[in-house]
Amino acid sequence: MRTKRLSAILENEMDDIERDPWVTGIETDSRKVSPGNLFICIRGYTVDGHEFAEDAVSKGAVAVISEYPLDLEVPNLVVADTKRTAGVVASAFYDHPSHRMRIYGVTGTNGKTTTATLTYDLFRLSGRPVGIVSTIGARYKDQTLKTPNTTPEAVVLHRILAEMADAGVTDCVVEVSSHAMMEGRVEGVRFHAAAFTNLTHDHLDYHRSMDEYARAKARLFEQVETTDGDAIILNAEDPASKTMAAFAPTRRRIMYSTHADVPADIQVIWHDQTVVVKMNALTIEAPVRFMGAFNAANLAAAIGLVSTSELMLRAIIANVPGLTLPKGRLERLDTEDAEIYLDYAHTPDGLEKCLSTLQQGERELVVVLSAAGDRDPTKRAEMGRIASRYSDDLIVTVHDVRTEDPRHIIDGLLEGVDSNTHYVTFEERRDALRHAAQQALVGKRIVVVGKGHDHVERVGQESIPFNESDILLDELKKLKGQEPAV
Ligand SMILES: CC(=O)N[C@H]1[C@@H](OP(=O)(O)OP(=O)(O)OC[C@H]2O[C@@H](n3ccc(=O)[nH]c3=O)[C@H](O)[C@@H]2O)O[C@H](CO)[C@@H](O)[C@@H]1O[C@H](C)C(=O)N[C@@H](C)C(=O)N[C@H](CCC(=O)O)C(=O)O
Ligand SMILES: Nc1ncnc2c1ncn2[C@@H]1O[C@H](COP(=O)(O)OP(=O)(O)OP(=O)(O)O)[C@@H](O)[C@H]1O
Numbered sequence: 001m002r003t004k005r006l007s008a009i010l011e012n013e014m015d016d017i018e019r020d021p022w023v024t025g026i027e028t029d030s031r032k033v034s035p036g037n038l039f040i041c042i043r044g045y046t047v048d049g050h051e052f053a054e055d056a057v058s059k060g061a062v063a064v065i066s067e068y069p070l071d072l073e074v075p076n077l078v079v080a081d082t083k084r085t086a087g088v089v090a091s092a093f094y095d096h097p098s099h100r101m102r103i104y105g106v107t108g109t110n111g112k113t114t115t116a117t118l119t120y121d122l123f124r125l126s127g128r129p130v131g132i133v134s135t136i137g138a139r140y141k142d143q144t145l146k147t148p149n150t151t152p153e154a155v156v157l158h159r160i161l162a163e164m165a166d167a168g169v170t171d172c173v174v175e176v177s178s179h180a181m182m183e184g185r186v187e188g189v190r191f192h193a194a195a196f197t198n199l200t201h202d203h204l205d206y207h208r209s210m211d212e213y214a215r216a217k218a219r220l221f222e223q224v225e226t227t228d229g230d231a232i233i234l235n236a237e238d239p240a241s242k243t244m245a246a247f248a249p250t251r252r253r254i255m256y257s258t259h260a261d262v263p264a265d266i267q268v269i270w271h272d273q274t275v276v277v278k279m280n281a282l283t284i285e286a287p288v289r290f291m292g293a294f295n296a297a298n299l300a301a302a303i304g305l306v307s308t309s310e311l312m313l314r315a316i317i318a319n320v321p322g323l324t325l326p327k328g329r330l331e332r333l334d335t336e337d338a339e340i341y342l343d344y345a346h347t348p349d350g351l352e353k354c355l356s357t358l359q360q361g362e363r364e365l366v367v368v369l370s371a372a373g374d375r376d377p378t379k380r381a382e383m384g385r386i387a388s389r390y391s392d393d394l395i396v397t398v399h400d401v402r403t404e405d406p407r408h409i410i411d412g413l414l415e416g417v418d419s420n421t422h423y424v425t426f427e428e429r430r431d432a433l434r435h436a437a438q439q440a441l442v443g444k445r446i447v448v449v450g451k452g453h454d455h456v457e458r459v460g461q462e463s464i465p466f467n468e469s470d471i472l473l474d475e476l477k478k479l480k481g482q483e484p485a486v
Pocket of ligand 1: 028
């Protein structure tokens with residue numbers, strides 16, 4: 001694409017009308033620039049991308065977009081906000097991939113990955129060429145791509161979407177974090193439909209208030225198109241749905257609930273091993289392989305999204321028995337020796353939903369509770385309170401300490417723990433897992449929360465491999481007097 005064409009898209013006069021280089025790609029990271037690329041300078045939280053413009057040019061960048069004029073040997077486009085411009089430019093450069101497929105957004109504090117995955121699987125099991133961009137990576141057909149964030153930055157996102165559209169994908173589910181909305185990562189994406197899961201306490205180290213956090217999420221619904229078939233899917237049981245709806249007053253609205261007495265367009269009621277789905281005067285019962293009323297809510301949101309395609313409800317529900325939760329969500333460790341679950345709960349509400357589900361059983365429940373370092377400390381005491389309410393025994397530890405003192409994290413969690421709750425603390429997560437394995441072998445039900453699918457521990461500036469399932473299985477083997485697996 002010619003630079004002048006990009007300039008026209010941005011309705012922006014280039015400073016150098018004579019030179020009109022051919023742009024072969026777009027980069028926001030000077031370290032990744034190759035000859036022919038357009039470099040976009042982003043002001044970050046750590047450094048200012050404008051400082052790397054010269055470096056990008058020396059690596060072959062043929063044009064630069066910045067927020068102020070730069071003294072460079074290549075054409076320089078100046079815009080007010082490069083983060084938002086990046087999405088607009090990338091969409092045009094990649095031939096508007098979100099116009100070539102239907103994009104389904106999922107936002108909310110908890111349940112985004114689960115809802116996005118269930119939506120993806122409902123399409124996949126129906127035989128549709130579907131894609132997904134989520135916390136656990138991007139996938140389409142037999143391709144899997146690693147993504148650095150839940151929602152990748154705009155240029156990367158459009159690049160991934162273009163790869164999918166070029167490969168014939170017709171429907172793609174994109175998990176949209178509130179950070180993504182604030183940072184302009186979905187700028188230029190046309191959403192066919194979007195679903196809201198819920199809004200509870202999280203990320204108050206980034207958003208200044210719950211109100212700002214809600215409004216960040218709500219902007220996704222503004223971005224949903226208003227043409228036929230497009231819709232927003234809202235949780236009738238969450239009051240924040242009103243805020244989401246207020247941002248998209250003219251969009252078709254599909255409400256969902258998980259209780260028969262909460263009126264909604266879709267009701268999904270979970271009873272142990274089955275769900276009853278009610279929609280459009282149809283009532284269909286289906287067996288399910290997952291637990292928890294909160295997962296019925298995730299399923300309802302997923303059905304809502306898929307129902308905006310031309311798939312019929314009966315055909316959608318026919319695939320419900322084949323659905324499983326993503327890795328690390330109420331995932332039972334693969335062993336006959338013990339009952340251990342791994343769960344990604346890392347917010348007070350997520351923890352409560354997870355523990356209230358696992359508490360329903362005969363066995364004593366032991367919770368391995370933790371919080372991450374350098375991340376929203378205001379939720380720790382509440383998580384401690386919830387864990388002590390639902391557990392018979394607590395093992396308090398840390399994960400991803402980054403630069404924080406583990407003792408400080410543990411003290412934050414203990415602040416909420418009830419004085420009657422028995423607990424032990426471990427500053428090393430591996431020691432906490434060993435203790436949990438011992439408890440499991442005496443017949444207790446264990447749940448290890450915090451990391452879920454994540455196989456890396458972030459310590460200082462380093463990322464160290466840390467596979468919780470393997471560690472637990474090794475510990476169980478050692479405790480049973482067998483050799484650990486290699
Ligand atoms: C707060 C935040 O959103 N940070 C994101 C941001 O990092 P940053 O602002 O520190 O970037 P920076 O290092 O200052 O760099 C600024 C610019 O200079 C460029 N640069 C930098 C160095 C260099 O040599 N050359 C160069 O060109 C960078 O490529 C960048 O364009 O831009 C990076 C590149 O896109 C992101 O990876 C990074 O996400 C970090 C890893 C992060 O932890 N983000 C979290 C808070 C986040 O976004 N989380 C949500 C999920 C939340 C949830 O639902 O749980 C998510 O969507 O993942
Ligand atoms: N609908 C829900 N309501 C409350 N808690 C939930 C819900 N769905 C899942 N959870 C809890 O939240 C945890 C994370 O689930 P999931 O990964 O689907 O959420 P997420 O919004 O994608 O999280 P993140 O954005 O941090 O990746 C689960 O392990 C579970 O404990």
